[in-house]
Amino acid sequence: MLEGLHPVSPTHLMRLETSERAARRVADIVSETFDPAETAVAAFEAPDGKIWLVEVFFREQPDEANVRELVRAAAGDPVAACLTFHAIESKDWVRTSLDGLKPVQSGRFTVFGSHDRDKVALNAIPIEIEAALAFGTGHHGTTLGCLNAIDRLAKRGRAFRPLDVGTGTGVLAIAAALRHRVPVLASDIDAISVIAARENAVINKARAYAQVIHAAGLKDARFRRGAPYDLVLANILPRPLVGLATDLVRLVAPGGTVVLSGIIPPHANLVISAYRDRGLHLVSRQLIEGWVTLTMQRGR
Known part of the structure:
Protein backbone atom coordinates (compact mmCIF):
# COMPACT_ATOMS: atom_id res chain seq x y z
CA MET A 1 0.00 0.00 0.00
CA SER A 97 -1.24 -4.86 6.48
CA LEU A 98 1.74 -6.36 8.30
CA ASP A 99 1.79 -9.93 6.97
CA GLY A 100 5.15 -10.67 5.43
CA LEU A 101 6.60 -7.22 6.17
CA LYS A 102 10.13 -7.40 7.52
CA PRO A 103 11.93 -4.76 9.59
CA VAL A 104 13.06 -1.79 7.51
CA GLN A 105 16.32 0.05 8.23
CA SER A 106 16.61 3.74 7.39
CA GLY A 107 19.54 5.56 8.91
CA ARG A 108 19.39 4.93 12.65
CA PHE A 109 15.71 3.98 12.45
CA THR A 110 14.32 0.47 12.28
CA VAL A 111 10.60 0.29 11.54
CA PHE A 112 8.98 -3.04 12.40
CA GLY A 113 5.76 -4.79 13.35
CA SER A 114 5.15 -6.36 16.74
CA HIS A 115 5.88 -9.78 15.25
CA ASP A 116 9.51 -8.71 14.65
CA ARG A 117 10.44 -7.13 17.98
CA ASP A 118 13.24 -9.65 18.48
CA LYS A 119 14.88 -8.74 15.16
CA VAL A 120 15.76 -5.10 15.94
CA ALA A 121 19.43 -4.26 16.49
CA LEU A 122 20.33 -2.91 19.92
CA ASN A 123 21.89 0.28 18.55
CA ALA A 124 18.89 1.17 16.37
CA ILE A 125 16.12 3.64 17.14
CA PRO A 126 13.16 1.23 17.08
CA ILE A 127 9.76 2.32 15.78
CA GLU A 128 7.01 -0.26 16.17
CA ILE A 129 4.13 0.41 13.79
CA GLU A 130 0.84 -1.46 13.65
CA ALA A 131 -0.57 -0.04 10.45
CA ALA A 132 -4.19 -1.18 10.72
CA LEU A 133 -6.29 1.22 8.60
CA ALA A 134 -3.74 4.02 8.29
CA PHE A 135 -0.75 4.36 6.01
CA GLY A 136 2.89 4.32 6.99
CA THR A 137 4.69 1.06 7.73
CA GLY A 138 8.08 2.27 6.51
CA HIS A 139 8.15 -0.11 3.55
CA HIS A 140 7.44 2.45 0.85
CA GLY A 141 9.95 4.72 -0.87
CA THR A 142 8.18 7.88 0.27
CA THR A 143 8.43 6.98 3.95
CA LEU A 144 11.99 5.74 3.58
CA GLY A 145 12.97 9.03 1.93
CA CYS A 146 11.49 11.05 4.81
CA LEU A 147 13.11 8.84 7.45
CA ASN A 148 16.46 9.24 5.70
CA ALA A 149 15.99 13.01 5.71
CA ILE A 150 15.06 13.10 9.41
CA ASP A 151 18.14 11.07 10.33
CA ARG A 152 20.45 13.05 8.05
CA LEU A 153 19.21 16.42 9.34
CA ALA A 154 19.53 15.28 12.96
CA LYS A 155 23.25 14.72 12.41
CA ARG A 156 23.61 18.40 11.50
CA GLY A 157 21.67 19.81 14.42
CA ARG A 158 18.66 19.40 16.65
CA ALA A 159 15.17 20.36 15.54
CA PHE A 160 13.17 22.00 18.31
CA ARG A 161 9.73 22.43 16.73
CA PRO A 162 8.81 19.69 14.21
CA LEU A 163 5.47 19.48 12.39
CA ASP A 164 4.19 16.41 10.52
CA VAL A 165 1.38 17.10 8.02
CA GLY A 166 -0.63 14.06 6.90
CA THR A 167 0.87 11.82 9.56
CA GLY A 168 -0.87 8.52 8.66
CA THR A 169 0.34 5.98 11.21
CA GLY A 170 2.46 8.66 12.86
CA VAL A 171 5.73 7.02 11.85
CA LEU A 172 7.45 10.27 10.82
CA ALA A 173 6.23 12.21 13.85
CA ILE A 174 7.41 9.40 16.11
CA ALA A 175 10.76 9.27 14.32
CA ALA A 176 11.27 13.03 14.75
CA ALA A 177 10.21 12.85 18.40
CA LEU A 178 12.53 9.96 19.24
CA ARG A 179 15.47 11.40 17.28
CA HIS A 180 15.25 14.91 18.70
CA ARG A 181 13.45 14.31 22.03
CA VAL A 182 11.19 17.30 21.51
CA PRO A 183 7.40 17.75 21.18
CA VAL A 184 6.05 17.16 17.66
CA LEU A 185 2.70 18.35 16.32
CA ALA A 186 1.17 15.89 13.85
CA SER A 187 -2.08 16.16 11.89
CA ASP A 188 -4.22 14.16 9.54
CA ILE A 189 -7.47 14.65 7.65
CA ASP A 190 -8.63 11.13 8.49
CA ALA A 191 -10.00 10.27 11.95
CA ILE A 192 -8.89 6.62 11.75
CA SER A 193 -5.35 7.74 11.03
CA VAL A 194 -5.37 10.05 14.06
CA ILE A 195 -6.42 7.16 16.30
CA ALA A 196 -3.74 4.87 14.82
CA ALA A 197 -1.04 7.52 15.18
CA ARG A 198 -1.94 8.17 18.82
CA GLU A 199 -1.87 4.45 19.58
CA ASN A 200 1.50 4.06 17.85
CA ALA A 201 2.90 6.99 19.84
CA VAL A 202 1.91 5.18 23.05
CA ILE A 203 3.47 1.92 21.84
CA ASN A 204 6.74 3.71 21.11
CA LYS A 205 6.80 5.63 24.42
CA ALA A 206 6.47 8.89 22.48
CA ARG A 207 3.04 9.98 23.71
CA ALA A 208 4.59 12.74 25.80
CA TYR A 209 6.23 14.12 22.66
CA ALA A 210 3.67 13.54 19.88
CA GLN A 211 0.46 15.58 19.78
CA VAL A 212 -1.78 14.23 17.01
CA ILE A 213 -4.72 16.35 15.89
CA HIS A 214 -7.57 15.82 13.43
CA ALA A 215 -7.42 18.66 10.91
CA ALA A 216 -7.86 19.28 7.20
CA GLY A 217 -5.32 21.64 5.69
CA LEU A 218 -3.38 24.07 7.88
CA LYS A 219 -6.00 26.68 8.82
CA ASP A 220 -6.58 25.30 12.32
CA ALA A 221 -5.45 27.72 15.04
CA ARG A 222 -3.48 24.93 16.72
CA PHE A 223 -0.93 25.06 13.90
CA ARG A 224 -0.33 28.77 14.46
CA ARG A 225 -0.02 28.35 18.21
CA GLY A 226 2.94 26.01 17.74
CA ALA A 227 4.61 28.02 14.97
CA PRO A 228 7.16 28.73 13.73
CA TYR A 229 8.41 25.19 12.99
CA ASP A 230 12.05 24.50 12.18
CA LEU A 231 11.26 21.08 10.64
CA VAL A 232 8.12 20.37 8.61
CA LEU A 233 7.36 16.91 7.18
CA ALA A 234 4.67 16.43 4.53
CA ASN A 235 4.46 13.00 2.90
CA ILE A 236 1.26 13.27 0.88
CA LEU A 237 0.76 13.93 -2.88
CA PRO A 238 1.86 16.60 -5.38
CA ARG A 239 -1.57 18.20 -5.73
CA PRO A 240 -2.17 18.77 -2.00
CA LEU A 241 1.49 19.70 -1.50
CA VAL A 242 1.12 22.51 -4.03
CA GLY A 243 -2.24 23.52 -2.58
CA LEU A 244 -0.78 23.74 0.93
CA ALA A 245 2.37 25.61 -0.10
CA THR A 246 1.32 29.12 0.96
CA ASP A 247 -0.09 28.09 4.36
CA LEU A 248 2.75 25.67 5.02
CA VAL A 249 5.58 28.11 4.29
CA ARG A 250 3.98 30.69 6.60
CA LEU A 251 4.48 28.23 9.45
CA VAL A 252 8.18 27.62 8.71
CA ALA A 253 10.80 29.38 10.83
CA PRO A 254 13.56 31.40 9.09
CA GLY A 255 16.22 28.85 8.20
CA GLY A 256 13.72 26.03 8.78
CA THR A 257 13.69 22.83 6.75
CA VAL A 258 10.77 21.29 4.86
CA VAL A 259 10.76 17.62 3.76
CA LEU A 260 8.22 16.82 1.02
CA SER A 261 7.40 13.40 -0.42
CA GLY A 262 4.71 11.33 -2.13
CA ILE A 263 5.99 12.73 -5.44
CA ILE A 264 6.65 10.89 -8.69
CA PRO A 265 9.52 12.29 -10.78
CA PRO A 266 7.41 14.05 -13.46
CA HIS A 267 5.75 16.16 -10.73
CA ALA A 268 8.86 17.03 -8.73
CA ASN A 269 9.62 20.28 -10.55
CA LEU A 270 6.03 21.46 -10.06
CA VAL A 271 6.34 21.02 -6.29
CA ILE A 272 9.82 22.57 -6.21
CA SER A 273 8.56 25.58 -8.14
CA ALA A 274 5.57 26.09 -5.81
CA TYR A 275 7.80 26.21 -2.74
CA ARG A 276 10.63 28.09 -4.40
CA ASP A 277 8.16 30.84 -5.34
CA ARG A 278 7.39 31.17 -1.63
CA GLY A 279 10.97 31.60 -0.48
CA LEU A 280 12.36 28.09 -0.10
CA HIS A 281 15.39 26.70 -1.92
CA LEU A 282 16.14 23.09 -2.80
CA VAL A 283 18.73 21.38 -0.58
CA SER A 284 18.47 17.79 -1.82
CA ARG A 285 16.39 15.54 -4.02
CA GLN A 286 16.36 11.79 -3.32
CA LEU A 287 14.82 9.08 -5.48
CA ILE A 288 13.84 5.81 -3.78
CA GLU A 289 11.83 3.10 -5.54
CA GLY A 290 10.55 5.59 -8.10
CA TRP A 291 9.45 8.20 -5.55
CA VAL A 292 11.04 11.59 -4.93
CA THR A 293 11.71 13.12 -1.52
CA LEU A 294 12.59 16.81 -1.53
CA THR A 295 14.44 18.63 1.23
CA MET A 296 13.98 22.40 1.00
CA GLN A 297 14.98 25.25 3.29
CA ARG A 298 13.64 28.69 4.04
CA GLY A 299 16.10 31.57 3.85
CA ARG A 300 17.23 33.22 7.05
Whole structure:
Protein backbone atom coordinates (compact mmCIF):
# COMPACT_ATOMS: atom_id res chain seq x y z
CA MET A 1 0.00 0.00 0.00
CA LEU A 2 1.20 3.51 -0.65
CA GLU A 3 2.33 5.54 2.29
CA GLY A 4 1.93 9.18 1.60
CA LEU A 5 -1.73 9.17 0.75
CA HIS A 6 -4.56 10.11 3.06
CA PRO A 7 -5.74 6.93 4.80
CA VAL A 8 -9.01 5.29 3.98
CA SER A 9 -11.24 2.49 5.27
CA PRO A 10 -11.06 0.41 2.11
CA THR A 11 -13.94 -1.74 0.94
CA HIS A 12 -12.79 -2.57 -2.60
CA LEU A 13 -9.49 -3.35 -4.28
CA MET A 14 -8.44 -3.01 -7.92
CA ARG A 15 -5.37 -5.04 -8.90
CA LEU A 16 -3.24 -5.15 -12.03
CA GLU A 17 -0.13 -7.08 -13.11
CA THR A 18 1.74 -5.37 -15.94
CA SER A 19 5.00 -3.77 -17.04
CA GLU A 20 6.77 -1.07 -15.04
CA ARG A 21 5.93 1.63 -17.58
CA ALA A 22 2.25 0.72 -17.69
CA ALA A 23 2.09 0.40 -13.90
CA ARG A 24 3.45 3.90 -13.41
CA ARG A 25 1.06 5.33 -16.02
CA VAL A 26 -1.94 3.66 -14.40
CA ALA A 27 -0.96 4.68 -10.87
CA ASP A 28 -0.40 8.23 -12.02
CA ILE A 29 -3.75 8.69 -13.75
CA VAL A 30 -5.74 6.99 -10.96
CA SER A 31 -4.08 9.04 -8.21
CA GLU A 32 -4.63 12.26 -10.14
CA THR A 33 -8.28 11.45 -10.92
CA PHE A 34 -9.67 10.22 -7.61
CA ASP A 35 -9.92 12.04 -4.30
CA PRO A 36 -6.92 10.95 -2.17
CA ALA A 37 -9.20 10.79 0.88
CA GLU A 38 -11.24 8.13 -0.93
CA THR A 39 -8.52 6.06 -2.61
CA ALA A 40 -5.00 4.77 -2.03
CA VAL A 41 -2.74 3.86 -4.94
CA ALA A 42 0.45 1.80 -5.05
CA ALA A 43 2.67 0.70 -7.93
CA PHE A 44 5.58 -1.57 -7.06
CA GLU A 45 7.81 -4.30 -8.40
CA ALA A 46 6.76 -7.88 -7.65
CA PRO A 47 9.17 -9.95 -5.53
CA ASP A 48 10.24 -12.01 -8.54
CA GLY A 49 11.31 -8.82 -10.36
CA LYS A 50 9.53 -9.88 -13.55
CA ILE A 51 6.35 -7.81 -13.37
CA TRP A 52 4.96 -4.75 -11.63
CA LEU A 53 1.80 -4.62 -9.56
CA VAL A 54 -0.73 -1.84 -9.20
CA GLU A 55 -3.13 -1.89 -6.26
CA VAL A 56 -5.87 0.68 -5.73
CA PHE A 57 -7.91 0.63 -2.52
CA PHE A 58 -11.30 2.36 -2.64
CA ARG A 59 -13.37 3.56 0.29
CA GLU A 60 -16.56 2.87 -1.67
CA GLN A 61 -17.33 0.52 -4.54
CA PRO A 62 -15.89 2.10 -7.71
CA ASP A 63 -17.49 2.44 -11.12
CA GLU A 64 -15.51 -0.38 -12.75
CA ALA A 65 -16.32 0.75 -16.27
CA ASN A 66 -15.06 4.24 -15.51
CA VAL A 67 -11.84 2.91 -13.99
CA ARG A 68 -11.23 0.66 -16.98
CA GLU A 69 -11.72 3.63 -19.30
CA LEU A 70 -9.12 5.63 -17.36
CA VAL A 71 -6.66 2.76 -17.53
CA ARG A 72 -7.38 2.28 -21.22
CA ALA A 73 -6.56 5.94 -21.84
CA ALA A 74 -3.32 5.67 -19.87
CA ALA A 75 -2.00 2.28 -20.94
CA GLY A 76 -4.16 0.79 -23.71
CA ASP A 77 -6.82 -1.88 -24.15
CA PRO A 78 -4.70 -4.95 -23.24
CA VAL A 79 -3.76 -3.48 -19.88
CA ALA A 80 -7.32 -2.37 -19.11
CA ALA A 81 -8.57 -5.87 -19.86
CA CYS A 82 -6.29 -7.28 -17.13
CA LEU A 83 -7.82 -5.28 -14.29
CA THR A 84 -9.43 -7.26 -11.48
CA PHE A 85 -11.76 -5.92 -8.78
CA HIS A 86 -12.38 -7.45 -5.37
CA ALA A 87 -14.52 -6.61 -2.34
CA ILE A 88 -12.58 -6.56 0.92
CA GLU A 89 -13.39 -6.12 4.58
CA SER A 90 -11.67 -3.89 7.10
CA LYS A 91 -10.61 -6.88 9.18
CA ASP A 92 -8.82 -8.32 6.14
CA TRP A 93 -6.80 -5.14 5.70
CA VAL A 94 -5.83 -5.04 9.37
CA ARG A 95 -4.59 -8.62 9.18
CA THR A 96 -2.73 -8.31 5.90
CA SER A 97 -1.24 -4.86 6.48
CA LEU A 98 1.74 -6.36 8.30
CA ASP A 99 1.79 -9.93 6.97
CA GLY A 100 5.15 -10.67 5.43
CA LEU A 101 6.60 -7.22 6.17
CA LYS A 102 10.13 -7.40 7.52
CA PRO A 103 11.93 -4.76 9.59
CA VAL A 104 13.06 -1.79 7.51
CA GLN A 105 16.32 0.05 8.23
CA SER A 106 16.61 3.74 7.39
CA GLY A 107 19.54 5.56 8.91
CA ARG A 108 19.39 4.93 12.65
CA PHE A 109 15.71 3.98 12.45
CA THR A 110 14.32 0.47 12.28
CA VAL A 111 10.60 0.29 11.54
CA PHE A 112 8.98 -3.04 12.40
CA GLY A 113 5.76 -4.79 13.35
CA SER A 114 5.15 -6.36 16.74
CA HIS A 115 5.88 -9.78 15.25
CA ASP A 116 9.51 -8.71 14.65
CA ARG A 117 10.44 -7.13 17.98
CA ASP A 118 13.24 -9.65 18.48
CA LYS A 119 14.88 -8.74 15.16
CA VAL A 120 15.76 -5.10 15.94
CA ALA A 121 19.43 -4.26 16.49
CA LEU A 122 20.33 -2.91 19.92
CA ASN A 123 21.89 0.28 18.55
CA ALA A 124 18.89 1.17 16.37
CA ILE A 125 16.12 3.64 17.14
CA PRO A 126 13.16 1.23 17.08
CA ILE A 127 9.76 2.32 15.78
CA GLU A 128 7.01 -0.26 16.17
CA ILE A 129 4.13 0.41 13.79
CA GLU A 130 0.84 -1.46 13.65
CA ALA A 131 -0.57 -0.04 10.45
CA ALA A 132 -4.19 -1.18 10.72
CA LEU A 133 -6.29 1.22 8.60
CA ALA A 134 -3.74 4.02 8.29
CA PHE A 135 -0.75 4.36 6.01
CA GLY A 136 2.89 4.32 6.99
CA THR A 137 4.69 1.06 7.73
CA GLY A 138 8.08 2.27 6.51
CA HIS A 139 8.15 -0.11 3.55
CA HIS A 140 7.44 2.45 0.85
CA GLY A 141 9.95 4.72 -0.87
CA THR A 142 8.18 7.88 0.27
CA THR A 143 8.43 6.98 3.95
CA LEU A 144 11.99 5.74 3.58
CA GLY A 145 12.97 9.03 1.93
CA CYS A 146 11.49 11.05 4.81
CA LEU A 147 13.11 8.84 7.45
CA ASN A 148 16.46 9.24 5.70
CA ALA A 149 15.99 13.01 5.71
CA ILE A 150 15.06 13.10 9.41
CA ASP A 151 18.14 11.07 10.33
CA ARG A 152 20.45 13.05 8.05
CA LEU A 153 19.21 16.42 9.34
CA ALA A 154 19.53 15.28 12.96
CA LYS A 155 23.25 14.72 12.41
CA ARG A 156 23.61 18.40 11.50
CA GLY A 157 21.67 19.81 14.42
CA ARG A 158 18.66 19.40 16.65
CA ALA A 159 15.17 20.36 15.54
CA PHE A 160 13.17 22.00 18.31
CA ARG A 161 9.73 22.43 16.73
CA PRO A 162 8.81 19.69 14.21
CA LEU A 163 5.47 19.48 12.39
CA ASP A 164 4.19 16.41 10.52
CA VAL A 165 1.38 17.10 8.02
CA GLY A 166 -0.63 14.06 6.90
CA THR A 167 0.87 11.82 9.56
CA GLY A 168 -0.87 8.52 8.66
CA THR A 169 0.34 5.98 11.21
CA GLY A 170 2.46 8.66 12.86
CA VAL A 171 5.73 7.02 11.85
CA LEU A 172 7.45 10.27 10.82
CA ALA A 173 6.23 12.21 13.85
CA ILE A 174 7.41 9.40 16.11
CA ALA A 175 10.76 9.27 14.32
CA ALA A 176 11.27 13.03 14.75
CA ALA A 177 10.21 12.85 18.40
CA LEU A 178 12.53 9.96 19.24
CA ARG A 179 15.47 11.40 17.28
CA HIS A 180 15.25 14.91 18.70
CA ARG A 181 13.45 14.31 22.03
CA VAL A 182 11.19 17.30 21.51
CA PRO A 183 7.40 17.75 21.18
CA VAL A 184 6.05 17.16 17.66
CA LEU A 185 2.70 18.35 16.32
CA ALA A 186 1.17 15.89 13.85
CA SER A 187 -2.08 16.16 11.89
CA ASP A 188 -4.22 14.16 9.54
CA ILE A 189 -7.47 14.65 7.65
CA ASP A 190 -8.63 11.13 8.49
CA ALA A 191 -10.00 10.27 11.95
CA ILE A 192 -8.89 6.62 11.75
CA SER A 193 -5.35 7.74 11.03
CA VAL A 194 -5.37 10.05 14.06
CA ILE A 195 -6.42 7.16 16.30
CA ALA A 196 -3.74 4.87 14.82
CA ALA A 197 -1.04 7.52 15.18
CA ARG A 198 -1.94 8.17 18.82
CA GLU A 199 -1.87 4.45 19.58
CA ASN A 200 1.50 4.06 17.85
CA ALA A 201 2.90 6.99 19.84
CA VAL A 202 1.91 5.18 23.05
CA ILE A 203 3.47 1.92 21.84
CA ASN A 204 6.74 3.71 21.11
CA LYS A 205 6.80 5.63 24.42
CA ALA A 206 6.47 8.89 22.48
CA ARG A 207 3.04 9.98 23.71
CA ALA A 208 4.59 12.74 25.80
CA TYR A 209 6.23 14.12 22.66
CA ALA A 210 3.67 13.54 19.88
CA GLN A 211 0.46 15.58 19.78
CA VAL A 212 -1.78 14.23 17.01
CA ILE A 213 -4.72 16.35 15.89
CA HIS A 214 -7.57 15.82 13.43
CA ALA A 215 -7.42 18.66 10.91
CA ALA A 216 -7.86 19.28 7.20
CA GLY A 217 -5.32 21.64 5.69
CA LEU A 218 -3.38 24.07 7.88
CA LYS A 219 -6.00 26.68 8.82
CA ASP A 220 -6.58 25.30 12.32
CA ALA A 221 -5.45 27.72 15.04
CA ARG A 222 -3.48 24.93 16.72
CA PHE A 223 -0.93 25.06 13.90
CA ARG A 224 -0.33 28.77 14.46
CA ARG A 225 -0.02 28.35 18.21
CA GLY A 226 2.94 26.01 17.74
CA ALA A 227 4.61 28.02 14.97
CA PRO A 228 7.16 28.73 13.73
CA TYR A 229 8.41 25.19 12.99
CA ASP A 230 12.05 24.50 12.18
CA LEU A 231 11.26 21.08 10.64
CA VAL A 232 8.12 20.37 8.61
CA LEU A 233 7.36 16.91 7.18
CA ALA A 234 4.67 16.43 4.53
CA ASN A 235 4.46 13.00 2.90
CA ILE A 236 1.26 13.27 0.88
CA LEU A 237 0.76 13.93 -2.88
CA PRO A 238 1.86 16.60 -5.38
CA ARG A 239 -1.57 18.20 -5.73
CA PRO A 240 -2.17 18.77 -2.00
CA LEU A 241 1.49 19.70 -1.50
CA VAL A 242 1.12 22.51 -4.03
CA GLY A 243 -2.24 23.52 -2.58
CA LEU A 244 -0.78 23.74 0.93
CA ALA A 245 2.37 25.61 -0.10
CA THR A 246 1.32 29.12 0.96
CA ASP A 247 -0.09 28.09 4.36
CA LEU A 248 2.75 25.67 5.02
CA VAL A 249 5.58 28.11 4.29
CA ARG A 250 3.98 30.69 6.60
CA LEU A 251 4.48 28.23 9.45
CA VAL A 252 8.18 27.62 8.71
CA ALA A 253 10.80 29.38 10.83
CA PRO A 254 13.56 31.40 9.09
CA GLY A 255 16.22 28.85 8.20
CA GLY A 256 13.72 26.03 8.78
CA THR A 257 13.69 22.83 6.75
CA VAL A 258 10.77 21.29 4.86
CA VAL A 259 10.76 17.62 3.76
CA LEU A 260 8.22 16.82 1.02
CA SER A 261 7.40 13.40 -0.42
CA GLY A 262 4.71 11.33 -2.13
CA ILE A 263 5.99 12.73 -5.44
CA ILE A 264 6.65 10.89 -8.69
CA PRO A 265 9.52 12.29 -10.78
CA PRO A 266 7.41 14.05 -13.46
CA HIS A 267 5.75 16.16 -10.73
CA ALA A 268 8.86 17.03 -8.73
CA ASN A 269 9.62 20.28 -10.55
CA LEU A 270 6.03 21.46 -10.06
CA VAL A 271 6.34 21.02 -6.29
CA ILE A 272 9.82 22.57 -6.21
CA SER A 273 8.56 25.58 -8.14
CA ALA A 274 5.57 26.09 -5.81
CA TYR A 275 7.80 26.21 -2.74
CA ARG A 276 10.63 28.09 -4.40
CA ASP A 277 8.16 30.84 -5.34
CA ARG A 278 7.39 31.17 -1.63
CA GLY A 279 10.97 31.60 -0.48
CA LEU A 280 12.36 28.09 -0.10
CA HIS A 281 15.39 26.70 -1.92
CA LEU A 282 16.14 23.09 -2.80
CA VAL A 283 18.73 21.38 -0.58
CA SER A 284 18.47 17.79 -1.82
CA ARG A 285 16.39 15.54 -4.02
CA GLN A 286 16.36 11.79 -3.32
CA LEU A 287 14.82 9.08 -5.48
CA ILE A 288 13.84 5.81 -3.78
CA GLU A 289 11.83 3.10 -5.54
CA GLY A 290 10.55 5.59 -8.10
CA TRP A 291 9.45 8.20 -5.55
CA VAL A 292 11.04 11.59 -4.93
CA THR A 293 11.71 13.12 -1.52
CA LEU A 294 12.59 16.81 -1.53
CA THR A 295 14.44 18.63 1.23
CA MET A 296 13.98 22.40 1.00
CA GLN A 297 14.98 25.25 3.29
CA ARG A 298 13.64 28.69 4.04
CA GLY A 299 16.10 31.57 3.85
CA ARG A 300 17.23 33.22 7.05
